[in-house]
Amino acid sequence: MNNQQLEMKFPLISKMQRKEEIIWFNPNKIDSEEALKNVSVTAEMVQDASDRLDRFASYLCIAFPETAKAKGIIESPLVKIPTMESSIKKFFHTEFDGELLLKCDNALPISGSIKARGGIYEVLKIAEQLAMREGLLEETDDYAILSTDRFRQFFSNYSIAVGSTGNLGLSIGIISAKLGFRVTVHMSSDAKQWKKDMLRSKGVTVVEYDFDYSIAVKEGRKQAEKDSKCFFIDDENSIDLFVGYAVAASRLKTQLEQMQIIVDAEHPLFVYLPCGVGGGPGGVAFGLKLIFGDYVQCFFAEPTNSPCMLLGLMTGLHENISVADIGLDNKTVADGLAVGRPSGFVGKTLEQLISGSFTIKDKTLYELLALLADTENILLEPSALAGMTGPIHLTTQGVPLKKTTHIVWATGGGMVPSQEMQIYYEKGKQYLF
Numbered sequence: 001m002n003n004q005q006l007e008m009k010f011p012l013i014s015k016m017q018r019k020e021e022i023i024w025f026n027p028n029k030i031d032s033e034e035a036l037k038n039v040s041v042t043a044e045m046v047q048d049a050s051d052r053l054d055r056f057a058s059y060l061c062i063a064f065p066e067t068a069k070a071k072g073i074i075e076s077p078l079v080k081i082p083t084m085e086s087s088i089k090k091f092f093h094t095e096f097d098g099e100l101l102l103k104c105d106n107a108l109p110i111s112g113s114i115k116a117r118g119g120i121y122e123v124l125k126i127a128e129q130l131a132m133r134e135g136l137l138e139e140t141d142d143y144a145i146l147s148t149d150r151f152r153q154f155f156s157n158y159s160i161a162v163g164s165t166g167n168l169g170l171s172i173g174i175i176s177a178k179l180g181f182r183v184t185v186h187m188s189s190d191a192k193q194w195k196k197d198m199l200r201s202k203g204v205t206v207v208e209y210d211f212d213y214s215i216a217v218k219e220g221r222k223q224a225e226k227d228s229k230c231f232f233i234d235d236e237n238s239i240d241l242f243v244g245y246a247v248a249a250s251r252l253k254t255q256l257e258q259m260q261i262i263v264d265a266e267h268p269l270f271v272y273l274p275c276g277v278g279g280g281p282g283g284v285a286f287g288l289k290l291i292f293g294d295y296v297q298c299f300f301a302e303p304t305n306s307p308c309m310l311l312g313l314m315t316g317l318h319e320n321i322s323v324a325d326i327g328l329d330n331k332t333v334a335d336g337l338a339v340g341r342p343s344g345f346v347g348k349t350l351e352q353l354i355s356g357s358f359t360i361k362d363k364t365l366y367e368l369l370a371l372l373a374d375t376e377n378i379l380l381e382p383s384a385l386a387g388m389t390g391p392i393h394l395t396t397q398g399v400p401l402k403k404t405t406h407i408v409w410a411t412g413g414g415m416v417p418s419q420e421m422q423i424y425y426e427k428g429k430q431y432l433f
């Protein structure tokens with residue numbers, strides 16, 4: 001199909017080219033149970049990841065004392081945000097039904113973003129496999145031993161490489177360096193200076209590129225291929241990352257129960273997930289569909305300049321189309337979402353499960369950032385606000401939302417230095433007034 005044919009077949013593309021904020025509903029979504037039969041990832045794989053994270057809890061307690069309170073489980077709060085809820089209704093002149101909650105992955109320990117789920121999980125799995133292969137570790141051991149010099153010495157024979165727009169690099173860099181691995185992060189041009197500085201201060205090798213995310217990943221992959229003792233964390237294709245993210249779902253279920261929030265046919269759950277290459281939001285959405293089936297509806301949220309997953313899903317072309325193909329520049333303040341080409345693996349895994357996807361302008365991200373700071377005193381990075389307009393889009397489109405619980409997944413912000421955050425906030429305030 002050439003561009004003209006694409007635009008004829010998918011009228012939304014012309015709106016995307018005009019950078020309008022749009023929502024797309026997935027016509028390929030089917031009954032969850034049926035859809036789950038058509039994919040290669042299984043509930044057992046997610047359970048295996050959850051069990052592995054439990055085994056590592058005693059290590060994490062020691063290596064990262066900030067996790068000790070939660071006994072080494074890396075998890076974030078789920079909170080109601082009623083003041084923000086009334087503010088956005090006013091701001092968008094739109095009432096919506098249901099209650100608005102925020103999943104605060106900005107407060108995840110170790111790296112302050114959703115990447116503390118999948119990214120850290122994958123490195124832990126590599127460490128476990130290496131140590132077991134060498135006969136140094138068994139599943140029944142207390143994994144606290146991994147914090148000893150003997151293990152650090154052992155892991156220093158191996159290296160980890162990753163390509164990243166920033167947050168994945170932070171997560172992988174921090175955990176890998178802590179375990180003792182040599183680690184290289186290939187950073188795209190969007191990556192913020194403070195992230196590079198922080199990683200270097202922890203002994204991580206940072207390689208910078210003048211190009212976007214795809215190039216950083218490609219170079220990382222190339223480096224790893226040359227070295228049999230180097231493991232490449234493949235953000236575009238990794239099942240381990242994906243299942244690490246998916247573990248969030250069973251934990252969320254427990255949190256909802258503790259808050260006495262019911263999820264069933266009469267009380268649906270709508271979840272709005274900021275999406276870059278797709279692994280994080282895709283993994284979480286997949287985990288949620290495993291647990292809540294048709295009672296949960298998951299939507300991706302992307303910048304108007306980088307709607308790669310929406311484009312890949314809508315056209316069915318997945319990783320074979322990029323936002324550049326429709327003339328978009330992939331430039332956005334939402335650095336975590338600055339991805340031009342989606343993961344084909346994630347797109348294909350979610351194509352019958354995801355409810356839809358919507359886009360948001362940078363200006364709206366800034367405005368919502370300042371609104372959330374003023375109303376709830378919660379500071380997020382711009383990427384993490386992308387899901388906030390979900391209930392507005394759905395109401396505008398006439399989707400019934402009575403007795404709905406809306407969860408906006410706040411994917412990051414916990415490590416942003418305060419001066420940087422102040423700049424974001426002030427820009428948001430300027431837009432608001």
Ligand SMILES: *Cc1c(COP(=O)(O)O)cnc(C)c1O
Nearest residue numbers: 167276277278279280336411412
């Ligand atoms: C990485 C990231 C995302 C999106 O995750 P992907 O796996 O790239 O889709 C969303 N928000 C923030 C803050 C991120 O760092």
